[in-house]
Amino acid sequence: MSEQHVIIAGGGMGGLTAALALLRRGIDVDVYEQAPQLRELGAGLWISPNGTRVLRELGLTEAIDAINLGARDRVVRLWDSGEQWSVYTRQTGSDHNLLMVMRSELHRVLVEAVQAIKPGAIHLDARVAGFTQDEQSVQVQFEDGRVASGTALVGADGLHSKVRAAAFGPSPGRFTNAIAWRGLVPVQRLAPHHREPVASTWLGSTAHVTSYPVRRGEQEYVSFSGQAESSKWTVESWSEQGSIAECLQDFQGWHQDIIDLVENAETLYKWGLFVRDTLPNWSNGRVTLMGDACHPMVPYLGQGVNMAIEDACVLARALAGGSAQDTQAALQRYSGARAERGALTVQRSLGMQYVFHNPKLGNPETAIGYVNENWSPAKMKERYDWLFSYDANTVAI
């Protein structure tokens, strides 16, 4: 073990991936998670090749293959007629392969992998409140008065990060005039064609829906998230519940497949979609940030978790082989390697809102032309190749 000891605030997907990546490089880690239990949202998640590459390098190939439902195809569909276009590998000629997993399953895989190396690494019921630092170490304060000390602190504490606020000041969100709905539907409540291993994005004039099947053990679900334009939302929380009637209002006139998903969801959640100014530098002395703590993004490119996984890999590489004295410089190298890509992904994700939503999609005479133009193989390459081809395992730091 190196003399370094990294404290990670937050045991979400980013914090756990970072813990695993650091432990595998011989760096001691403790993860402090505010929740009293280890659990994740009931929702699906897609992992794109840029995330998969990191998970495989972390020794998780077998574990993720066991939970992945494996997309055979990715399609875009028209909101009302359901007409569909394949936009995946066979047309683009590039590797756009997606893993489709339950968030809770990937979270479990990460927890087990961390605990296999250091059984006591994850501490629950531990809410980080702030920190102080000096030349040698960082002291982390918890809300219940406890203190932990390490050579570095990583804020992986999500959207409303306490570490970011303490290191860089407040970062108010700006509403993007869109809300998101999400739900999980047991497949036995749906017609058989919903089980096909296809990731579908339904395009409409002021809303879009992404849906795909996932599984937990033997139980399969269809996971969906629908983003709809709205001028009257202010709450930014992923655990706010909504009603079926309210959700249906946002999808009036949509294809029966979408109505079936909404009406059969176990629970419907909705939240406001916000953006924040990106930080040019994520590191401050012995403290740094990763994941949603430093680059929260709207979900239109499906990159929030993938970016957190990339961050984790580059962070571990930057710290590996160094000493406690080198920590500040290593954290600057990490930020230098990541901040620009994080900011670009935030910006391009937001830019997708008006690619998914366009008035031309509301008119059958213009909708098909719009899809052909905006979802052509050339557009797909331009939109996704730079994202998916990135290799966090080898990128220069």
Ligand SMILES: Cc1cc2nc3c(=O)[nH]c(=O)nc-3n(C[C@H](O)[C@H](O)[C@H](O)COP(=O)(O)OP(=O)(O)OC[C@H]3O[C@@H](n4cnc5c(N)ncnc54)[C@H](O)[C@@H]3O)c2cc1C
């Ligand atoms: C429904 C939905 C679907 C999504 N789909 C995708 C997708 O398909 N692909 C994709 O790449 N991204 C997706 N995203 C985005 C993605 O989930 C987030 O970007 C990702 O979870 C960020 O990971 P994180 O570890 O940075 O933060 P989080 O997952 O938010 O984890 C932060 C953790 O820190 C803990 N915490 C918070 N404050 C404190 C504190 N003070 N002290 C200690 N612990 C604290 C929290 O309890 C939490 O466990 C989706 C998001 C949602 C809501």
